[in-house]
Amino acid sequence: MYNGWIDSVKHVSHFNQRIAVHSKNEDLLCKVFSSGLGLVAMRWFDGLGASSINSFKELTRVFGSHFVTCSKVPRPLDSLLSMTMQEGETLKTYSDRYWEMFNKINGNFDDMAISTFKVGLPVEHDLRKSLTRKLIRSVRQLIDRIDEYKRVVKDQQ
Structure with a gap:
């Protein structure tokens, strides 16, 4: 579950691995993505406007940019x-x-x-x-x- 405190990039990567069998079905990916979200992230997801997201790639990009402070930056x-x-x-x-x-x-x-x-x-x-x-x-x-x-x-x- 994504709780808003862990690395958002890692969460998307784990999600992609779990659902890899269905990776060609964009609609399913977008709908199932919310099943791994905790309260804070679900509130964000529910606040997305109808038809505001056109692809799973866009959904993960918007998700990552919203929760960017939770991403771990690689060390130099x-x-x-x-x-x-x-x-x-x-x-x-x-x-x-x-x-x-x-x-x-x-x-x-x-x-x-x-x-x-x-x-x-x-x-x-x-x-x-x-x-x-x-x-x-x-x-x-x-x-x-x-x-x-x-x-x-x-x-x-």
Whole structure:
């Protein structure tokens, strides 16, 4: 249900996935769209003038522009550049924070992710040294290396 507080773009995307089988039937899409609206959004929908919307695409555009303040704007790539492991912070906390930010950035920036994660670690950190010695080619390899490092450190404790 769209309650006016969640990302309107995400809501439309989920709606499109649920009703994909009927995506060619514009009238049905427009009528069924209201079934996923909460009180605030339903009040908006009911306030639309008769015949004011000519297509489902127009309906979703008008919906998105009305609830634009609820849309989440992707973070810029340079958000990763400011990510550093804080003094006393665990690798788990740093990596969780890092991947949360990485997931808010649109686009494929695997090379930048690998580089900025490593640079964000303290120079003396063993994982940073390991990442410098042995080349990582993908984010999946980086995540695997981080997990492996966390296991080794945990086993040594």
